Amino acid sequence: MLPHFLRHPNMSQLVFHLHHHIVSPLLHSKHSPTSLYLPHIIINRTFGGPPGPYRVTLDVSRRVTQGSPVLVPLKYEEEQETEVAAESSSEMPIPLDRLFIPPGVEASQLNTAKRLEGSNIVISPYAYDAQIEQAEFIKSSSRVEECPMNGYPEFALVGRSNVGKSSLVNSLVRRKQLAMTSKKPGKTQLINHFLINNSWYLVDLPGYGYAIAPRAVRTEWNAFTKDYFLNRKALVCVLLLIDASIPAKEIDIECATWLGQNQIPMAFVFTKCDKRKKRKNGNKRPEENIYDFQNLIREFYQETPPWIMTSSVTNQGRDELLLHIAQLKNYWLTH
Numbered sequence: 610m611l612p613h614f615l616r617h618p619n620m621s622q623l624v625f626h627l628h629h630h631i632v633s634p635l636l637h638s639k640h641s642p643t644s645l646y647l648p649h650i651i652i653n654r655t656f657g658g659p660p661g662p663y664r665v666t667l668d669v670s671r672r673v674t675q676g677s678p679v680l681v682p683l684k685y686e687e688e689q690e691t692e693v694a695a696e697s698s699s700e701m702p703i704p705l706d707r708l709f710i711p712p713g714v715e716a717s718q719l720n721t722a723k724r725l726e727g728s729n730i731v732i733s734p735y736a737y738d739a740q741i742e743q744a745e746f747i748k749s750s751s752r753v754e755e756c757p758m759n760g761y762p763e764f765a766l767v768g769r770s771n772v773g774k775s776s777l778v779n780s781l782v783r784r785k786q787l788a789m790t791s792k793k794p795g796k797t798q799l800i801n802h803f804l805i806n807n808s809w810y811l812v813d814l815p816g817y818g819y820a821i822a823p824r825a826v827r828t829e830w831n832a833f834t835k836d837y838f839l840n841r842k843a844l845v846c847v848l849l850l851i852d853a854s855i856p857a858k859e860i861d862i863e864c865a866t867w868l869g870q871n872q873i874p875m876a877f878v879f880t881k882c883d884k885r886k887k888r889k890n891g892n893k894r895p896e897e898n899i900y901d902f903q904n905l906i907r908e909f910y911q912e913t914p915p916w917i918m919t920s921s922v923t924n925q926g927r928d929e930l931l932l933h934i935a936q937l938k939n940y941w942l943t944h
């Protein structure tokens with residue numbers, strides 16, 4: 610460990626300084642031909658807290674094989690709990706490298722940026738007009754070619770059968786049964802388009818991993834959804850729903866991995882965060898399941914993906930998810 614102590618007035622200057630005076634020289638110094646050592650920089654500073662001074666530590670012990678992707682070797686850690694205006698007092702601060710920075714946020718804005726409660730999502734200047742005033746069921750389709758073709762931006766809900774996709778649609782639009790829900794998995798078998806505020810679509814997709822469905826149906830689902838994810842031009846973001854009341858299933862990890870490897874814009878929407886099963890039976894809290902899940906999928910994502918906690922019973926995360934949808938949609942419409 611090589612300790613360095615720097616004083617710097619703002620984060621972007623600090624990062625610039627670190628890269629030019631510390632990271633670059635280290636990367637270009639005497640390394641063996643097959644491997645190099647990436648400095649691992651720890652900056653003790655809470656996101657959203659006051660600017661510097663920062664305590665910077667260089668850890669040159671991480672060996673990275675040449676040819677593997679060079680990740681920006683910066684790690685930010687909290688030194689103390691600093692007051693952060695946007696976060697509720699009960700929430701833990703999130704290190705900067707675990708935050709999702711949406712498009713439209715400049716590096717210089719990071720010092721003052723706020724994040725959505727119950728999520729790792731930073732709020733951008735495009736987070737406006739988020740409320741749903743009008744919601745209308747448009748059609749059910751069984752193939753991508755049958756889906757509406759007017760090019761409105763689209764947000765697709767995907768996830769295991771019974772995870773709560775249709776319930777989330779109803780919670781977002783504040784209607785009891787706009788989307789049909791059921792205790793029995795496999796209720797939604799078609800792609801349902803809901804037109805919101807006459808300007809964008811919320812799409813309820815059939816659930817995956819529906820065990821009772823014949824294998825042929827499941828294979829077809831895979832072919833269909835992959836086609837949809839890869840070729841639907843108006844698809845702004847896939848909302849992958851994961852049940853936070855239980856540990857993630859293998860099929861959830863598979864889906865998350867596939868989306869990450871194919872670089873499909875997505876967000877993890879954790880559902881059923883109101884459900885707290887008894888700990889004495891070995892169950893974990895939603896927060897713990899969410900934490901475990903992220904560790905399982907981290908390596909498949911180049912950048913930290915966005916995640917948000919929701920419940921269709923208490924409507925936790927409803928306004929926050931709508932704000933995230935709005936900031937992506939508004940950016941998409943203007944670029």
Ligand SMILES: Nc1nc2c(ncn2[C@@H]2O[C@H](COP(=O)(O)OP(=O)(O)OP(=O)(O)O)[C@@H](O)[C@H]2O)c(=O)[nH]1
Nearest residue numbers: 770771772773774775776790791795796797816921
């Ligand atoms: N406690 C709790 N239960 C929920 C929540 N969301 C959904 N459920 C319940 O989970 C069950 C399945 O919900 P659906 O919304 O039909 O699930 P789905 O993902 O649309 O399922 P398919 O259409 O079969 O793919 C229902 O019994 C819901 O009442 C939630 O946030 N909290």
Ligand SMILES: [Mg+2]
Nearest residue numbers: 774775796797
């Ligand atoms: Mg459904």
